Amino acid sequence: MNDCIYLDNNATTKIDDDVLAAMLPYLSIYYGNPSSMHTFGGQVGRAVRQARSQVASLLGAEDSEIIFTSCGTEGDNAAILAALKAQPKRKHIITTEVEHPAILNLCRKLERDGYTVTYLSVNEQGQLDLDELEASLTGNTAVVSVMYANNETGVIFPIEQIGQIVKEYGALFHVDAVQAVGKIPLDMKTSTIDMLTLSGHKIHAPKGIGALYVRKGVRFRPLLVGGHQERGRRGGTENVAGIVALGEAAKLAEQHLAGVAWEQQLRDKLERGILSSIPNTVINGDPVNRLPNTTNIGFKYIEGEAILLSLDQYDICASSGSACTSGSLEPSHVLRALGLPYSVLHGSIRFSLSRYTTEAEIDRVLEVLPSIINRLRELSPFNSDDADWLKEQEEAVLAR
Amino acid sequence: MWDYTDKVMEHFHNPRNQGKITEKQEGEEIVTGEVGSIACGDALKLHLKIDEDTQTIKDATFQTFGCASAIASSSALTELLKGRNVEDALKLTNKEIAESLGGLPEEKMHCSVMGQEALEAAIYSYKGIPLDTHEEDEGNLICRCFGVSDTKIRRIIRENNLNTAEQVTNYVKAGGGCSSCLPDIDDLIYEVTLEKEKSVEVAAAIATASQPAPSPTAKSLTNLQKITLIQRVIDEEIRPILAEDGGDMELFDVEGDIVKVVLKGACSGCASSTETLKLAIEATLKDRVLPSLIVESV
Numbered sequence: 001m002n003d004c005i006y007l008d009n010n011a012t013t014k015i016d017d018d019v020l021a022a023m024l025p026y027l028s029i030y031y032g033n034p035s036s037m038h039t040f041g042g043q044v045g046r047a048v049r050q051a052r053s054q055v056a057s058l059l060g061a062e063d064s065e066i067i068f069t070s071c072g073t074e075g076d077n078a079a080i081l082a083a084l085k086a087q088p089k090r091k092h093i094i095t096t097e098v099e100h101p102a103i104l105n106l107c108r109k110l111e112r113d114g115y116t117v118t119y120l121s122v123n124e125q126g127q128l129d130l131d132e133l134e135a136s137l138t139g140n141t142a143v144v145s146v147m148y149a150n151n152e153t154g155v156i157f158p159i160e161q162i163g164q165i166v167k168e169y170g171a172l173f174h175v176d177a178v179q180a181v182g183k184i185p186l187d188m189k190t191s192t193i194d195m196l197t198l199s200g201h202k203i204h205a206p207k208g209i210g211a212l213y214v215r216k217g218v219r220f221r222p223l224l225v226g227g228h229q230e231r232g233r234r235g236g237t238e239n240v241a242g243i244v245a246l247g248e249a250a251k252l253a254e255q256h257l258a259g260v261a262w263e264q265q266l267r268d269k270l271e272r273g274i275l276s277s278i279p280n281t282v283i284n285g286d287p288v289n290r291l292p293n294t295t296n297i298g299f300k301y302i303e304g305e306a307i308l309l310s311l312d313q314y315d316i317c318a319s320s321g322s323a324c325t326s327g328s329l330e331p332s333h334v335l336r337a338l339g340l341p342y343s344v345l346h347g348s349i350r351f352s353l354s355r356y357t358t359e360a361e362i363d364r365v366l367e368v369l370p371s372i373i374n375r376l377r378e379l380s381p382f383n384s385d386d387a388d389w390l391k392e393q394e395e396a397v398l399a400r
Numbered sequence: 401m402w403d404y405t406d407k408v409m410e411h412f413h414n415p416r417n418q419g420k421i422t423e424k425q426e427g428e429e430i431v432t433g434e435v436g437s438i439a440c441g442d443a444l445k446l447h448l449k450i451d452e453d454t455q456t457i458k459d460a461t462f463q464t465f466g467c468a469s470a471i472a473s474s475s476a477l478t479e480l481l482k483g484r485n486v487e488d489a490l491k492l493t494n495k496e497i498a499e500s501l502g503g504l505p506e507e508k509m510h511c512s513v514m515g516q517e518a519l520e521a522a523i524y525s526y527k528g529i530p531l532d533t534h535e536e537d538e539g540n541l542i543c544r545c546f547g548v549s550d551t552k553i554r555r556i557i558r559e560n561n562l563n564t565a566e567q568v569t570n571y572v573k574a575g576g577g578c579s580s581c582l583p584d585i586d587d588l589i590y591e592v593t594l595e596k597e598k599s600v601e602v603a604a605a606i607a608t609a610s611q612p613a614p615s616p617t618a619k620s621l622t623n624l625q626k627i628t629l630i631q632r633v634i635d636e637e638i639r640p641i642l643a644e645d646g647g648d649m650e651l652f653d654v655e656g657d658i659v660k661v662v663l664k665g666a667c668s669g670c671a672s673s674t675e676t677l678k679l680a681i682e683a684t685l686k687d688r689v690l691p692s693l694i695v696e697s698v
Contacts, residue, residue: 301465302465303441303442303465303466303467303470304467305467305468306412306466306467306468306471309409309412309467309468310413313413322441322467330545330576330577331441342437342438342439342441343438346438346441346465378418378419379415379418379463379464379465379471380463380464380465381434381443381444381445381463381464381465382438382443382465
């Protein structure tokens, strides 16, 4: 199973060997508490400080602006709730229809608690309408939370344009950058972002560690109240090994970003190969403003889970926004927000690459995929012969 | 990742009987049952070739849009159908389809339900009964996202002994979209449970109310005497108990040892309570009239 062709890096990534080597001593030799007054604990405290600098450097931030968290979900929750606590008179939140559940479900809960939430729509390219954003902003808006890049389509939002508009209304600006960090360069020094969430396991660190950037001067209230750790902004003894791992992963990501856009070359090769060898296939989302490692491809007339399980036979790992893979019975909220036709929606597959992806792996996918798609299409009652009937079905659904 | 059985994966990778049926001989009819839609995420076209003389399914093929378990369920269904008599095939339940695959994950049971529905649609089409007059569509729409009626939900609750709304979602998708109908599904489960308890109670009451009486022997009864005695036991001992719960019954006919009855009022329209009641009535008649009697509800 270790030899699988792993093209599901937006779900999680493999731990880099250097990251593992950096963290292991903190699970064995250096078990001290970084808050302790003795030398044994003190050396652990130094490792945490170094990791904080490494993460800050990746973001172009200052060390004191980094709070270590347990995951992306914690970062998102902490940011939104802090923004609301810091501005108790403002009761309005703006976010988008395509956010991660960590934001969407929190917002739904806040609606039940009396807050008003605006969910900005996206067009068929997965892009926001900035006029809609501007029309939604009021003096009552506490926070605007928008993801940097979408986990399913890879579509990148115009974050700085959004930030400029948000600042005019005095609201705080939070960005869930879990998918963007390590994949595209970010610089908080020149940014309008007030708070930014990142997660370790998306950048080759282990699961269970993340960070929240909070711009200096932004009023912050902790989600976890406890000891003085993280300067009182996040109680709880530090996950030292995880923090060291995140620091090392941030350092490696920064080095990688300075080099060649390897994933993008391979991603483009994969896309071109698929589109030229398999008919009735489309790229979902804005093809230009997109993460370099991600492609979301709709294979018409067939269902995603069947494609994934067929790929799995060849030890190829990808993912799908189809209903059948989620257990929720409805296809991905992101692809639905794009308004894709159902014939595309259910057969959409996401391939997400990493710096470890090789050309041989992409070639292998291109070798086996056409016959997989062809076999499933032969099984399907929907095919080009039925195009009219299919169109009728889709129109009937839209009319409902 | 779903926990599929090896059999599901085997049928998924090597499906049997895929495609359409194009050729038929004289005296054969080809019919198709269609369920699902592209919007739902799964759809099945089941094609049957039926020998009109023997009413036997000579061939069954499928075309499926859906996940691995939908494809496997369709494939298994076609295997189950070949060689079956049409009436016999109509009795096939979704449970049998799932069992033939060594079971399906609970969240995927709706794939087997889709198979059963396509089968029903195909046979109804063969018999010339339009599907939209089928009782299910007369029910109230409960789940708007997936278009599921209360009749269908009640049936699936009874046939599979479901206890939670989550299970209903797994079997027929109802409640799996916006989830606003989950409280309604809870109510339906409660109602079906009540119906079941009621029918068990009534059956028990019939059994205890039967007073021991000298059992006449078969030889001593003429056909007329037998029918008269059956009618009397029904009128004097069974109907009063049914009436207490708003139910009723009527003797329809007696053919040899087969006693045909019509269940009415609160007794009708519920598959599991019908079965329970039928057995209770049969036990009483066996005891009071003739041990060889068999009750059929018509």
